[in-house]
Amino acid sequence: NAGVTQTPKFQVLKTGQSMTLQCAQDMNHEYMSWYRQDPGMGLRLIHYSVGAGITDQGEVPNGYNVSRSTTEDFPLRLLSAAPSQTSVYFCASRQDRAPYEQYFGPGTRLTVT
Amino acid sequence: DAKTTQPNSMESNEEEPVHLPCNHSTISGTDYIHWYRQLPSQGPEYVIHGLTSNVNNRMASLAIAEDRKSSTLILHRATLRDAAVYYCILSYRDDKIIFGKGTRLHILP
Numbered sequence: 381n382a383g384v385t386q387t388p389k390f391q392v393l394k395t396g397q398s399m400t401l402q403c404a405q406d407m408n409h410e411y412m413s414w415y416r417q418d419p420g421m422g423l424r425l426i427h428y429s430v431g432a433g434i435t436d437q438g439e440v441p442n443g444y445n446v447s448r449s450t451t452e453d454f455p456l457r458l459l460s461a462a463p464s465q466t467s468v469y470f471c472a473s474r475q476d477r478a479p480y481e482q483y484f485g486p487g488t489r490l491t492v493t
Numbered sequence: 494d495a496k497t498t499q500p501n502s503m504e505s506n507e508e509e510p511v512h513l514p515c516n517h518s519t520i521s522g523t524d525y526i527h528w529y530r531q532l533p534s535q536g537p538e539y540v541i542h543g544l545t546s547n548v549n550n551r552m553a554s555l556a557i558a559e560d561r562k563s564s565t566l567i568l569h570r571a572t573l574r575d576a577a578v579y580y581c582i583l584s585y586r587d588d589k590i591i592f593g594k595g596t597r598l599h600i601l602p
Binding site for chain 2: 415424477479482483484
């Protein structure tokens, strides 16, 4: 199993550009989520999904969209990038049964200039 | 807001045991207690989890208070590679999983 994969690893955007961060998992996990981590800070939840077709907002959803058309994929879309969205983005997945352990991807480092 | 509170940072000497505390006074009966750690420039990785009883695995031990309102992650013999940020979180089926700021563990050689 590849686990949780994220692409790209690095990305530089100009203010106002849009892009999609990709996340895929091959563990048939129902629950997937996106976090951002700013330098020296903890992880903050952006959006999460408890299954295909179901998404919900986390702590910091503004400026981001998600969709979940398949169990495997959970892309994160930045609609109009801003310098405040410069961060490292982590995708995670877990089963919907105990003990609910999360598996994280390697992260995407995004810089918005 | 995170449902757990942890000290911002702790220090320990290499090869000594480390006890990392976590308070979760609003824990519900179905919440699992999870610990993750994040090494520099990496994503978080699972360390250990528990529900009611103390747990041991190859990485660490988890001691859970009888009332479940607090827990302690125990690293039995810290090494320099254990320097990381340690997160204690509560997890149940469809709940949002909110990370707090965690505890930054410094290991002194």
